[in-house]
Amino acid sequence: MHRFFIDECLSAGLAALCKDRGLQADFGPHVGMAGWQDWNIARFAFEHGYVVVTNNRRHFLREYAKYEVHNGLVVIVPNVDRDLQIDLFSRVLDYLSELNDLPTNKLIEILADGSIHARDWSSEDHDIGHVGDPSWTAR
Numbered sequence: 001m002h003r004f005f006i007d008e009c010l011s012a013g014l015a016a017l018c019k020d021r022g023l024q025a026d027f028g029p030h031v032g033m034a035g036w037q038d039w040n041i042a043r044f045a046f047e048h049g050y051v052v053v054t055n056n057r058r059h060f061l062r063e064y065a066k067y068e069v070h071n072g073l074v075v076i077v078p079n080v081d082r083d084l085q086i087d088l089f090s091r092v093l094d095y096l097s098e099l100n101d102l103p104t105n106k107l108i109e110i111l112a113d114g115s116i117h118a119r120d121w122s123s124e125d126h127d128i129g130h131v132g133d134p135s136w137t138a139r
Contacts, residue, residue: 005050072103
């Protein structure tokens, strides 16, 4: 089962969406982690089996490059309002439910048009290239 940590740069509504679907999720500020640095959140997520959901792509990729294995990272690429965040994340949850596997070492990004781009991403393959790289799988 997926366990999500929703970064404070996104809406708490994403955690509520997970819970409505029977998934575990925590919103950083609701669990005493408001203002935590990204490196602290990445370490916490790694140690506690969370898939981090964020809008802060660059910082989290830099942190995740330190881990040989990670639980997965979901990036909602556009900085959009709460309702669109919920719509886009709902699409990611649908995608993950179809995988029938944990997103270990996966970087999953969703764009404003709803397209989902996923690839393996670990310390060995730590380029921070954007969507459009040949290594990306679009959905």
